[in-house]
Amino acid sequence: xxxxxxxxxxxxxxxxxxxxxxxxxxxxxxxxxxxxxxxxxxxxxxxxxxxxxxxxxxxxxxxxxxxxxxxxxxxxxxxxxxxxxxxxx
Amino acid sequence: xxxxxxxxxxxxxxxxxxxxxxxxxxxxxxxxxxxxxxxxxxxxxxxxxxxxxxxxxxxxxxxxxxxxxxxxxxxxxxxxxxxxxxxxxxxxxxxxxxxxxxxxxxxxxxxxxxxxxxxxxxxxxxxxxxxxxxxxxxxxxxxxxxxxxxxxxxxxxxxxxxxxxxxxxxxxxxxxxxxxxxxxxxxxxxxxxxxxxxxxxxxxxxxxxxxxxxxxxxxxxxxxxxxxxxxxxxxxxxxxxxxxxxxxxxxxxxxxxxxxxxxxxxxxxxxxxxxxxxxxxxxxxxxxxxxxxxxxxxxxxxxxxxxxxxxxxxxxxxxxxxxxxxxxxxxxxxxxxxxxxxxxxxxxxxxxxxxxxxxxxxxxxxxxxxxxxxxxxxxxxxxxxxxxxxxxxxxxxxxxxxxxxxxxxxxxxxxxxxxxxxxxxxxxxxxxxxxxxxxxxxxxxxxxxxxxxxxxxxxxxxxxxxxxxxxxxxxxxxxxxxxxxxxxxxxxxxxxxxxxxxxxxxxxxxxxxxxxxxxx
Numbered sequence: 063x064x065x066x067x068x069x070x071x072x073x074x075x076x077x078x079x080x081x082x083x084x085x086x087x088x089x090x091x092x093x094x095x096x097x098x099x100x101x102x103x104x105x106x107x108x109x110x111x112x113x114x115x116x117x118x119x120x121x122x123x124x125x126x127x128x129x130x131x132x133x134x135x136x137x138x139x140x141x142x143x144x145x146x147x148x149x150x151x
Numbered sequence: 152x153x154x155x156x157x158x159x160x161x162x163x164x165x166x167x168x169x170x171x172x173x174x175x176x177x178x179x180x181x182x183x184x185x186x187x188x189x190x191x192x193x194x195x196x197x198x199x200x201x202x203x204x205x206x207x208x209x210x211x212x213x214x215x216x217x218x219x220x221x222x223x224x225x226x227x228x229x230x231x232x233x234x235x236x237x238x239x240x241x242x243x244x245x246x247x248x249x250x251x252x253x254x255x256x257x258x259x260x261x262x263x264x265x266x267x268x269x270x271x272x273x274x275x276x277x278x279x280x281x282x283x284x285x286x287x288x289x290x291x292x293x294x295x296x297x298x299x300x301x302x303x304x305x306x307x308x309x310x311x312x313x314x315x316x317x318x319x320x321x322x323x324x325x326x327x328x329x330x331x332x333x334x335x336x337x338x339x340x341x342x343x344x345x346x347x348x349x350x351x352x353x354x355x356x357x358x359x360x361x362x363x364x365x366x367x368x369x370x371x372x373x374x375x376x377x378x379x380x381x382x383x384x385x386x387x388x389x390x391x392x393x394x395x396x397x398x399x400x401x402x403x404x405x406x407x408x409x410x411x412x413x414x415x416x417x418x419x420x421x422x423x424x425x426x427x428x429x430x431x432x433x434x435x436x437x438x439x440x441x442x443x444x445x446x447x448x449x450x451x452x453x454x455x456x457x458x459x460x461x462x463x464x465x466x467x468x469x470x471x472x473x474x475x476x477x478x479x480x481x482x483x484x485x486x487x488x489x490x491x492x493x494x495x496x497x498x499x500x501x502x503x504x505x506x507x508x509x510x511x512x513x514x515x516x517x518x519x520x521x522x523x524x525x526x527x528x529x530x531x532x533x534x535x536x537x538x539x540x541x542x543x544x545x546x547x548x549x550x551x552x553x554x555x556x557x558x559x560x561x562x563x564x565x566x567x568x569x570x571x572x573x574x575x576x577x578x579x580x581x582x583x584x585x586x587x588x589x590x591x592x593x594x595x596x597x598x599x600x601x602x603x604x605x606x607x608x609x610x611x612x613x614x615x616x617x618x619x620x621x622x623x624x625x626x627x628x629x630x631x632x633x634x635x636x637x638x639x640x641x642x643x644x645x646x647x648x649x650x651x652x653x654x655x656x657x658x659x660x661x662x663x664x665x666x667x668x669x670x671x
Binding site for chain 1: 155156159160163166167308309311312314315316319360361364365368369371372375376379380381382384387391392393478479480482483484487
């Protein structure tokens with residue numbers, strides 16, 4: 063249970079913060095709308111990711127699922143962060 | 152969905168439910184009562200409230216009279232704090248003001264004053280003496296504990312996960328088994344009740360789980376987003392999101408302000424928004440021409456929250472106009488907040504929310520009972536460990552109902568010289584402790600819960616009975632309080648009815664007589 067909880071919680075945080083951030087860095091003119099949508103969808107996605115991890119057969123599988131979501135998100139964010147101008151230029 | 156996945160969800164649902172049930176029960180019981188937060192404050196003061204009636208008054212004194220009175224008291228006020236003045240309404244027909252003063256030792260003290268709307272004279276009435284409504288609300292948002300906001304946020308997040316897992320567990324049978332409610336077998340009655348209420352209240356639980364996480368944990372989203380997108384420039388993020396920022400006076404002019412301008416501001420605000428009414432004024436640096444005044448307007452039965460107009464105290468001109476719907480983020484936050492508090496639908500909506508809150512308490516209680524009874528029947532289970540879990544669960548589930556009912560009794564019967572602020576929170580904690588001890592010595596979980604629910608029902612009926620006797624003896628609350636008194640009385644009676652209903656369900660059924668003839 064602890065593994066599933068931490069795996070879901072941490073990858074959920076990564077997805078909740080970085081997915082709207084990636085979108086905002088590319089679509090600077092729509093940051094306000096992305097933030098508004100995130101209040102509903104990103105917070106629900108956090109709980110959704112945790113639920114997915116709780117559905118895993120073992121702690122190891124939960125971490126695999128968490129990694130499958132978090133690692134690509136982090137990679138895309140890092141690329142976007144250094145390539146897209148973002149609101150601060 | 153695979154059978155093993157379903158099993159994992161069920162396992163997670165049961166364990167998470169047990170772990171968060173205590174905090175969740177406090178949040179739901181206190182939150183359900185908090186829909187009537189302002190009504191509870193007025194219910195509480197019904198024997199001390201000023202006998203005034205807005206309908207009978209031709210005109211009340213202007214707000215500038217009240218501001219001048221406060222100014223003349225000569226308090227030193229912190230520069231970044233405002234003097235908050237609520238205007239009289241039908242529901243609260245007198246002026247109420249809140250502000251903070253700074254003592255010569257640098258200590259900050261909250262002050263609350265009420266004023267006669269006809270004469271402007273100060274009442275000997277401090278709303279802080281009627282703390283119950285506010286205490287229940289604070290208990291709801293942060294348990295009145297350090298780190299409580301974050302704890303409630305985490306619990307809301309796990310509750311969100313439980314809403315998802317619960318829905319997924321029932322997904323296949325959600326339509327076909329919706330009306331299944333087996334009353335002939337005890338365990339299944341709980342399970343069916345738990346499921347049917349869980350599915351029926353799904354939109355409500357989804358909304359409250361989401362807004363619970365939003366209120367308590369969206370700081371993580373804000374901070375993360377601020378660093379990831381705005382490279383740590385949080386003020387730039389706040390400017391983009393366009394949340395309301397109150398005036399901040401950094402420099403004083405040293406010139407005294409003309410407070411009669413406040414009346415012009417109220418008039419101007421009312422002219423600009425004729426469909427709304429002025430709710431309160433917040434005066435920043437009231438003694439100085441550099442000061443600013445926030446005039447907040449409110450409309451009934453709308454999801455829009457306050458419209459705020461900011462005026463200059465130098466010449467009374469409008470500086471800024473703000474409505475949450477002018478920004479997507481602030482507007483979404485405002486709509487979700489309105490949906491959470493249920494104000495938009497008036498008293499009917501608040502009552503529906505209240506009943507849904509009680510339904511969620513039923514889910515928590517039955518969920519715990521199912522889990523604990525399963526463990527009680529398991530011979531391999533550690534008896535000492537189970538006894539501890541049982542005591543904790545009883546204290547924080549049915550015990551919460553006892554604690555809340557006790558605070559109502561204390562608010563009604565404690566001597567006026569006793570400060571409710573000092574009395575009610577410790578009483579709440581002591582009652583939980585008493586229930587913990589009772590739970591520890593209870594033979595079985597069902598018996599313990601029945602006893603605690605009986606006590607909660609009796610305690611919840613004491614205030615309504617006392618008020619009824621007082622009414623029969625000739626006491627009538629001021630006319631503007633009648634709705635509040637009835638709302639809170641009915642809410643207490645519903646809590647008592649809820650406890651008795653659970654007792655009826657939890658009581659072991661007597662076995663039916665076997666009428667078959669004996670075989671010789």
